[in-house]
């Protein structure tokens with residue numbers, strides 16, 4: 001029995017300017033429902049059945065009128081829409097994207113937020129000063145050809161060696177589809193190459209680099225990790241490059257020799273990782289990547305605002321928060337450039353989004369190619385509406401830095417960072433790992449079992465219905481906000497405290513518990529051959 005469906009009608013409006021509200025009730029509301037007093041649209045009678053998360057018109061709209069949500073036009077009425085109607089995507093003409101000229105640059109100065117002090121977590125301090133939330137041996141691969149061998153070697157390391165090194169959390173093969181059969185000197189090839197390089201140096205891997213190479217591939221180990229780009233554990237590496245097992249070496253006779261070679265070479269790395277202990281470090285050492293996937297109309301009402309509140313807390317604590325997803329911020333570009341801390345940062349945002357516009361243009365699409373059938377079924381009519389709900393997870397701080405795809409944050413780059421990435425969940429997560437993320441927050445309304453082997457992923461459900469059905473996959477239920485059972489502030493604070501627990505290893509995420517993880521997917525805008 002669905003007890004929630006018997007609740008009184010509940011509608012939500014995000015901004016007093018909005019002429020639509022969304023229906024919060026599980027199962028939606030039938031035609032003929034009278035909206036009770038005290039709600040947006042009080043006294044209105046629904047003319048159509050309106051599904052959960054979908055919009056109803058709060059007033060009569062004429063053809064061509066702007067439909068306002070979050071106080072901005074998310075589309076224009078294709079026909080007259082009487083008050084009480086279901087405002088579905090077919091009734092909306094999508095607004096065109098804001099031109100990238102003449103934007104307000106660094107015009108809004110968010111008031112300096114009061115620093116939050118005294119918050120700490122237990123992390124693994126690395127030689128370069130960065131901090132890991134997990135203690136993982138990563139096996140870097142230069143090319144997809146070695147993936148099968150590395151997978152078996154990793155399985156053997158886990159079975160035979162990991163029990164001997166109890167302070168090491170996991171062993172992960174950094175497998176990917178790049179490395180050969182690609183135009184490696186094309187102008188954009190530096191993106192997948194530096195992404196892979198920087199993932200190898202993620203703070204959760206303790207500065208240990210072990211590479212497995214095939215031998216004849218285009219992406220040679222010295223090109224992936226040139227001298228000076230990786231931490232040396234002994235002087236030989238300065239001349240010979242990173243510790244590398246090459247499968248085509250004459251020394252290997254037979255498959256077992258390759259496996260043995262990788263397993264043996266893992267030992268010293270595991271020994272050093274195993275000697276590490278968690279120590280108390282300030283919350284400012286968190287590098288939190290936020291993204292959403294499988295979004296619905298509640299993403300921008302519950303989960304993303306709660307994450308935004310938490311992002312502000314993190315920034316006040318001196319931590320770094322990265323938000324991303326080019327196609328999902330494109331319609332909100334004005335809000336981002338105006339919130340940039342300096343005109344240079346604003347120009348960085350414009351540069352990245354202009355590059356991405358051209359990238360999409362090559363494929364003869366634009367940012368509207370982003371939305372999925374699930375987004376639309378969940379009430380998001382188009383990318384303009386999705387974008388407004390998406391950027392809320394960045395909170396309200398000034399944007400202090402911009403990263404291009406695959407770039408790594410420097411230690412002095414703190415605060416709120418726009419890491420320009422595609423919105424594709426796995427590609428965004430992969431690029432945030434390269435940027436140096438040590439903790440990931442992922443919001444979802446439709447539901448996804450998304451996880452990463454390299455970094456804990458805290459998943460936030462936008463609706464109580466999803467949190468109930470996926471009770472052993474969702475870490476946080478932000479749907480309580482729409483249910484009126486939790487304030488946005490309480491949800492943000494509780495997420496902040498959960499992050500410190502997860503970062504400290506005191507709590508595992510559901511994705512860690514079930515060992516659910518997605519593949520690394522490198523963003524390769526360059527040609528393959």
Ligand code: CA
Nearest residue numbers: 292293423425
């Ligand atoms: Ca995404």
